[in-house]
Structures are given as structure tokens and as C-alpha cells.
Amino acid sequence: MRLDLLLQIPTWEQLRNGPWVEAAAAIAIVGFVLANLIAVYAGISTLLERKIAGHMQSRVGPYQVGPHGSLQWLADALKLLFKEDVIPRDTDKLLFRMAPYVVFAGSFAAWCALPFMVDWAPAFMNIGILYILAISGTAVVGILMAGWSSGSKWSLFGAMRSAAQIVSYEVPIGLVLLGMLLMYGTLDMNAIAKAQTQGLPFALNPEWRGPWYLAWASWGVFRHMPFTVIAFLVYYTAALAETNRTPFDIPEAESELVAGYHTEYSGMRFSFFFLSEYANMFVVSAIATTFFLGGPLSPLGPVMSGGLFDVFWFLGKAFLLVFVMIWLRWTLPRYRVDQLMDLCWKRLTPLGFICLFAIGLGEHDMRVSVALGAVTFVFIAVVLSKEIFASGKTHPPLPKVKPEAGGGP
Amino acid sequence: MSWGEIVLNVVFYAFAVAGIAGALAVAVSKNIVRSAFALLTVLFSAASFYAFMRADFIFAAQILIYVGGILVLIIFAIMLTHRITNVRLSNESAHSWGAFFACFCVAFALILIVATYRWSRVEKPMVAVVASQPPVRLALAMYQADGTTGVTRGGRMIDGHGVLVVDAPDLPGRMRTGAAARIRIEGPQTILRDVPFEPRGPEGHRARLELSGLPAGKYRWSVALAGEEPEAITPEVPAVDFVAERGLTKAIGWALMGRYLLPFEAVSVLLLAALIGAAFLARKEVKA
Missing domain, CATH: 2.60.40 (Immunoglobulin-like)
Structure with a gap:
């Protein structure tokens, strides 16, 4: 199959006028490739997750299937396929069967607007990022569906926690992305990636195209330092919470809720939740890549760019962020519910507002950008040095939690 | 009608049928939680109609606000209510004549509007x-x-x-x-x-x-x-x-930040006031 056929995905206009058979076939192929890409990527990610966990804890991880256990994910997939699909008695049968697909559809649909190449995405959309945020937000409904229809307390609590967490953390994500959109002036993911081919940090010279070894300096994350860097960190933290990953995995906290909203699921239905979790991890990493790290652009400018190199850079950067997510999971302990909401509303949201404001000012006038950046750098340096040189610092006391009458289970 | 148009029509009618079926499920279902989840279908098919009308921004906003926000809120409220599934629902009980009359009035008004409005065909520039x-x-x-x-x-x-x-x-x-x-x-x-x-x-x-x-x-x-x-x-x-190429988002942005800035800001102040009022009402009374 020729690859360039894939690259000429027709618009609706061409579909209406042109040879619709080819257009429909191209769309079907792209959908097929994406669906399989997600399945294979999720499988390999589970293996990586277990391997990384093993090595971080001085174990070897899965070792039996294939060399060094490298085919373990295929064995897992086969096992999940052939497992009995258990549906407990107290479930709402229809909603219970439907929920995994609603969750997965939300994550899957977001993939088609990701800019895998500089000038190509599975679906060209002028509202790209808005579409991704909207469509991946529908997974919340599926999670609530799963939690309620399971007819189990663990599932219900897990679903409630998950929905509350996702809805809350959409606020800082929205604010931070809004700030970055002030710089790009478009919602189109491909246009956002392309806007990072030129421009100096601090908006000093928006037309600048430096030498090839400085091409990475045009990336969004360096545009209004340190605010864009803060925005990146805020986005990444909130994205961790959006995907229910540790340290924000309280919806699935094993010690409290067994497995959260998918406690009652088994076999293939369970694996759909699994797929959508990993698909979501990739989507949020891909958004971070596109907004902050130049998307499919090569860090070396024209060197190693174009065609499949674009795909390589895009997947490489996104996978790096996914890897950091896995890394954090085996490094950090879990937050409590109150700490989680505290972090979202009292820390990340104000930071998001500050970033939005500062980036807006900086885009308006480059002198303001430089001055604000310098002041903030000094401020951060002072705070950090105080933290480092302060001795005998005591931790703040934990908030007093009133024990429930009668006690929990 | 070309084959492409037939494909588009099939997709359109699939969404339309799904929307009507979802709306019926919302209205007739005995289980209020299922009604709430059936609303998902209705909202999605409404969003798809916006997409068919090339209103891209409205399409995304419909999903983002109605599905991601309002529907989740409705489901939350229903799920947090104690023994919600045991409540005798109003759509089983007596008010059928009143409901019939209201439905008749709404249907009459809608048919009147459809029959008398001068529909303009949207043509491409x-x-x-x-x-x-x-x-x-x-x-x-x-x-x-x-x-x-x-x-x-x-x-x-x-x-x-x-x-x-x-x-x-x-x-x-x-x-x-x-x-x-x-x-x-x-x-x-x-x-x-x-x-x-x-x-x-x-x-x-x-x-x-x-x-x-x-x-x-x-x-x-x-x-x-x-x-x-x-x-x-x-x-x-x-x-x-031409318009589809550029999209409507920019036009809406210009309109909201230009000609309609004052109404837009007034509405947002109203929303802020409602938010503060809700927080005040929901707050626990702290006795000194």
C-alpha cells in the first residue's frame, strides 16, 4: 500500500463531490489502523509498565513468555479474550454491557485529531483541541455508567471519585491551554505545531528562524519562560489526574476501593477499560507534545524532518511523556481525596490563571515578557534557596479528619 | 443525488433516528438513571446536527458543555439521591391529560413555525x-x-x-x-x-x-x-x-469580543453571581 494515498484524506467537500468509494475506503483504513495502533500500543505499554515496576523494585518483572518476557502482552491479550464474561446478578444489564464501549469510544475518537505529521492528521479539524477536549470528556459519562450499573458500593464510589476528579482537573487544563492558545491564535492542532517552527523565546522576534541546532528554542514551552514551563508542569500534573494515574489514582485505590469503577468487570469488557486508560495517557501526552514540545517537529529543524521522521518525533516525544507517567506511578505515593482537591483548586488553578495572565501580557509586549520573566526567575530562585538552606523544617500538620460515627469497614 | 450524498444522508438519518429513540427512552423509561443516560444519545445526535450544518464551534461546545458538564451534573445529582430508583415517577402517575395538552400545544407551535418560516437554502459562496x-x-x-x-x-x-x-x-x-x-x-x-x-x-x-x-x-x-x-x-x-474552510470559530470570537461584548460580559457576571449564590447556599453554617 502506498503511504501517500493515506496522506490525501479527503475533506467532506471532496467526499461529496469526488470518488466517494476511495474516500470511504481511506477513512475506513485510517480508522482500522488507529484502532489497532491503540490496541498494540496499550499492550506494549502494559508490558513496559510491569517491566519498569519490576526493575524499580529490584525484580525482573514478567520473564516467562518470549525472550525476557517480551511477549507477555500477547499472552495477556489472549487470556483476556478467552476469559469468561462475568455479569453479576445485581447489575443493570444493559448499562453494564454498554459502559466499556462508551468509555473507549471517548478515548478512541480523540486520536483522530492528533497531528501525527506536520501537515497531516487523520482528520483535519479547525477546532482540533476543542474537539479533543470535548470528546475525551464524554468518557466521564461512561465511567459513571459503569460505576452505577455494577450495583456495587466500590464501583459507585470509584465512579463518583473519578468523575469529580476529572471534572475538577479540567479547570486548570483549560486555563493553561487557553494561555498557550493566546500565543498560537488557532485551535487547529497542525497549525499549532507549525507555529513552533519560528520565533524566539520571550516573543523577541516572532519571525526568527535560527540555525538548525537551535530549532528547539522556538518550541512553545520556551516562548514565555518561566510561565510556559509552569504551564507545562501544571498541564502535565492535571493530565495525570485526568487519566486517574498515580499519584492521583484514588478512584481505583486498591487499598480502599478494590479496583474502583471496574471492580465487577472481567474478560474483554475489563480490557476495554484498560485500553481506554492507556489510550487516554497517550492523548494527554500528545496534547502536551503538540502545545509545548513542537508536536511532530524535529528538534533539529530541517534535519531529520518530514514524512515518517515527523511520526517518529511525535510518537517519540509522546511516549517519553507516557514513560514519565509510568515512572511517577512507581515513585510517588497516592494523594488523599482532600489533598487532591486542595492541589487542584488552591494550587493548580491559581497557577493556571497566573500563566494565562502573564502569557497574555507577554504576547502583547515583549518588554513586559522579559521583565516579568526576570522578576519571576529571581522570585523562584529566592524561594528555592530558602527551601534548600532552611534547616530543621517541620512538615505542616495534617488536617484533622473527624472520624465517622460507627467507623468505616 | 450522488453516492457521496447518499452516504451522508444515511449517516444523518442514523443520527436522527438515534436521537429520537434516545428522546423516547428519556421520556418513557421507568428507571430515572436510565433516562439520564439515554440523554447522552440525544445530546450527541444534536451535536451531530450542528456538525452537519457546519457549525463546528457549536458542535464542540455542545459536547463539551452538555455532555461533559450538564449531563454529568444531572447523573451526579440522581446518583447521590437516596433510593432514587424506588421513587414513584411522575411519568407513571396521573397528570396525563395536562401532559397531553402541553405536548399538543408545543407540537402545534412547532408545526406552525415549520410551516410558516421562510426556509432559506444555504448556498455556497x-x-x-x-x-x-x-x-x-x-x-x-x-x-x-x-x-x-x-x-x-x-x-x-x-x-x-x-x-x-x-x-x-x-x-x-x-x-x-x-x-x-x-x-x-x-x-x-x-x-x-x-x-x-x-x-x-x-x-x-x-x-x-x-x-x-x-x-x-x-x-x-x-x-x-x-x-x-x-x-x-x-x-x-x-x-x-469558503466559510467552511475558515470555520465559524473565528467569526464567533469576533462577534463575542466585539459587537456583543457587553451582553456577553453581562451574562458572565450573572453566571458569577449565580455561582457565588450557590456556594453561599451550599455552605455549612459555622457557629462561632
Whole structure:
């Protein structure tokens, strides 16, 4: 199959006028490739997750299937396929069967607007990022569906926690992305990636195209330092919470809720939740890549760019962020519910507002950008040095939690 | 009807049927939680209709706000209510005559509106390449008189009022000063007028001709560049949808931040007040 056929995905206009058979076939192929890409990527990610966990804890991880256990994910997939699909008695049968697909559809649909190449995405959309945020937000409904229809307390609590967490953390994500959109002036993911081919940090010279070894300096994350860097960190933290990953995995906290909203699921239905979790991890990493790290652009400018190199850079950067997510999971302990909401509303949201404001000012006038950046750098340096040189610092006391009458289970 | 249109129609009717089925499920289901989840189908099919009408921003906003926000809130409220599934629901109980009357009134009003409204077919703006040196692209579109923001566009004039708009996204430098569009309107009343181009920022140049009080009838319009020798008349070319290419998001942004800034801000202040009021009501009373 020729690859360039894939690259000429027709618009609706061409579909209406042109040879619709080819257009429909191209769309079907792209959908097929994406669906399989997600399945294979999720499988390999589970293996990586277990391997990384093993090595971080001085174990070897899965070792039996294939060399060094490298085919373990295929064995897992086969096992999940052939497992009995258990549906407990107290479930709402229809909603219970439907929920995994609603969750997965939300994550899957977001993939088609990701800019895998500089000038190509599975679906060209002028509202790209808005579409991704909207469509991946529908997974919340599926999670609530799963939690309620399971007819189990663990599932219900897990679903409630998950929905509350996702809805809350959409606020800082929205604010931070809004700030970055002030710089790009478009919602189109491909246009956002392309806007990072030129421009100096601090908006000093928006037309600048430096030498090839400085091409990475045009990336969004360096545009209004340190605010864009803060925005990146805020986005990444909130994205961790959006995907229910540790340290924000309280919806699935094993010690409290067994497995959260998918406690009652088994076999293939369970694996759909699994797929959508990993698909979501990739989507949020891909958004971070596109907004902050130049998307499919090569860090070396024209060197190693174009065609499949674009795909390589895009997947490489996104996978790096996914890897950091896995890394954090085996490094950090879990937050409590109150700490989680505290972090979202009292820390990340104000930071998001500050970033939005500062980036807006900086885009308006480059002198303001430089001055604000310098002041903030000094401020951060002072705070950090105080933290480092302060001795005998005591931790703040934990908030007093009133024990429930009668006690929990 | 081409095969492509048939495919689009099939997709459209699939969404329409799903929407109606979902709405019926919301209304008839005995289980209120299932009703709430059936609302998902309704909201999604409404969003798909926006997409069919090329209202891309409204499409995304519909999903983002209604599915991601309001529906989740509704489900939350239902799930947090104690023993919600044991409640006798109102749609089983007595008020059937009142409900029937209300439904009848709403249906009557809707049918009346559908039957009496003058539906304007949305037509694509005609894009033509003028054979001058270098070639110039011109897009001719007819806006309704009430569609001043450019969000709505209709091909047919209503009551002889309308705005003819000629967009030139890439007017070459030597033509920028003093260039004019020669608009020719043929029909019961024939109009030939040169309208100067005005710059409109990064989107090139635009010439506007406001029409009013034209006698009823069928009109045709064409556009050329005035003063170019030889006079360049737009040939028939396959139409390209200009508005769909640019999208409506920008137009909505301009409208909200420009002409409708005050109402927009007033609404947001109202929402803020509602938010503070809700937080105040939900707050626990702390006795000193």
C-alpha cells in the first residue's frame, strides 16, 4: 500500500463531490489502523509498565513468555479474550454491557485529531483541541455508567471519585491551554505545531528562524519562560489526574476501593477499560507534545524532518511523556481525596490563571515578557534557596479528619 | 443525488433516528438513571446536527458543555439521591391529560413555525479566479440582512433585503489602493455597481453591497474586478466552500469580543453571581 494515498484524506467537500468509494475506503483504513495502533500500543505499554515496576523494585518483572518476557502482552491479550464474561446478578444489564464501549469510544475518537505529521492528521479539524477536549470528556459519562450499573458500593464510589476528579482537573487544563492558545491564535492542532517552527523565546522576534541546532528554542514551552514551563508542569500534573494515574489514582485505590469503577468487570469488557486508560495517557501526552514540545517537529529543524521522521518525533516525544507517567506511578505515593482537591483548586488553578495572565501580557509586549520573566526567575530562585538552606523544617500538620460515627469497614 | 450524498444522508438519518429513540427512552423509561443516560444519545445526535450544518464551534461546545458538564451534573445529582430508583415517577402517575395538552400545544407551535418560516437554502459562496495578471480569487456570498455577524449565510434574499459580500483574500499589491469589485445583479431589477474594497486585517479585502427593497423575483449575481483591462469577468468554476474552510470559530470570537461584548460580559457576571449564590447556599453554617 502506498503511504501517500493515506496522506490525501479527503475533506467532506471532496467526499461529496469526488470518488466517494476511495474516500470511504481511506477513512475506513485510517480508522482500522488507529484502532489497532491503540490496541498494540496499550499492550506494549502494559508490558513496559510491569517491566519498569519490576526493575524499580529490584525484580525482573514478567520473564516467562518470549525472550525476557517480551511477549507477555500477547499472552495477556489472549487470556483476556478467552476469559469468561462475568455479569453479576445485581447489575443493570444493559448499562453494564454498554459502559466499556462508551468509555473507549471517548478515548478512541480523540486520536483522530492528533497531528501525527506536520501537515497531516487523520482528520483535519479547525477546532482540533476543542474537539479533543470535548470528546475525551464524554468518557466521564461512561465511567459513571459503569460505576452505577455494577450495583456495587466500590464501583459507585470509584465512579463518583473519578468523575469529580476529572471534572475538577479540567479547570486548570483549560486555563493553561487557553494561555498557550493566546500565543498560537488557532485551535487547529497542525497549525499549532507549525507555529513552533519560528520565533524566539520571550516573543523577541516572532519571525526568527535560527540555525538548525537551535530549532528547539522556538518550541512553545520556551516562548514565555518561566510561565510556559509552569504551564507545562501544571498541564502535565492535571493530565495525570485526568487519566486517574498515580499519584492521583484514588478512584481505583486498591487499598480502599478494590479496583474502583471496574471492580465487577472481567474478560474483554475489563480490557476495554484498560485500553481506554492507556489510550487516554497517550492523548494527554500528545496534547502536551503538540502545545509545548513542537508536536511532530524535529528538534533539529530541517534535519531529520518530514514524512515518517515527523511520526517518529511525535510518537517519540509522546511516549517519553507516557514513560514519565509510568515512572511517577512507581515513585510517588497516592494523594488523599482532600489533598487532591486542595492541589487542584488552591494550587493548580491559581497557577493556571497566573500563566494565562502573564502569557497574555507577554504576547502583547515583549518588554513586559522579559521583565516579568526576570522578576519571576529571581522570585523562584529566592524561594528555592530558602527551601534548600532552611534547616530543621517541620512538615505542616495534617488536617484533622473527624472520624465517622460507627467507623468505616 | 450522488453516492457521496447518499452516504451522508444515511449517516444523518442514523443520527436522527438515534436521537429520537434516545428522546423516547428519556421520556418513557421507568428507571430515572436510565433516562439520564439515554440523554447522552440525544445530546450527541444534536451535536451531530450542528456538525452537519457546519457549525463546528457549536458542535464542540455542545459536547463539551452538555455532555461533559450538564449531563454529568444531572447523573451526579440522581446518583447521590437516596433510593432514587424506588421513587414513584411522575411519568407513571396521573397528570396525563395536562401532559397531553402541553405536548399538543408545543407540537402545534412547532408545526406552525415549520410551516410558516421562510426556509432559506444555504448556498455556497461562489469562488472564482479572475483572469488578470496575476490571477485574483474572489468569493461572492449573499448574506441575509439579519446575519450581520456573518455567522448565518443564506443564498436567498428575504423580502428583498440582503448583503452581497465579495471577499478577496489575496489581492496583489498594485491593486490594493482603489481596487473595486464590479457587482452585477440581474433579475426583475438590474443593478451594476462598483464597490471599493476595504482591508479587513489578515483576511484580505472585502467589498460590501447592501441591498434593500428589491422587487420579488429570481436574481442572479456575478462579480468582476472593476478598472482592470481587459475587464475580468468571473468564469464558471467549481464552487469551493469558503466559510467552511475558515470555520465559524473565528467569526464567533469576533462577534463575542466585539459587537456583543457587553451582553456577553453581562451574562458572565450573572453566571458569577449565580455561582457565588450557590456556594453561599451550599455552605455549612459555622457557629462561632
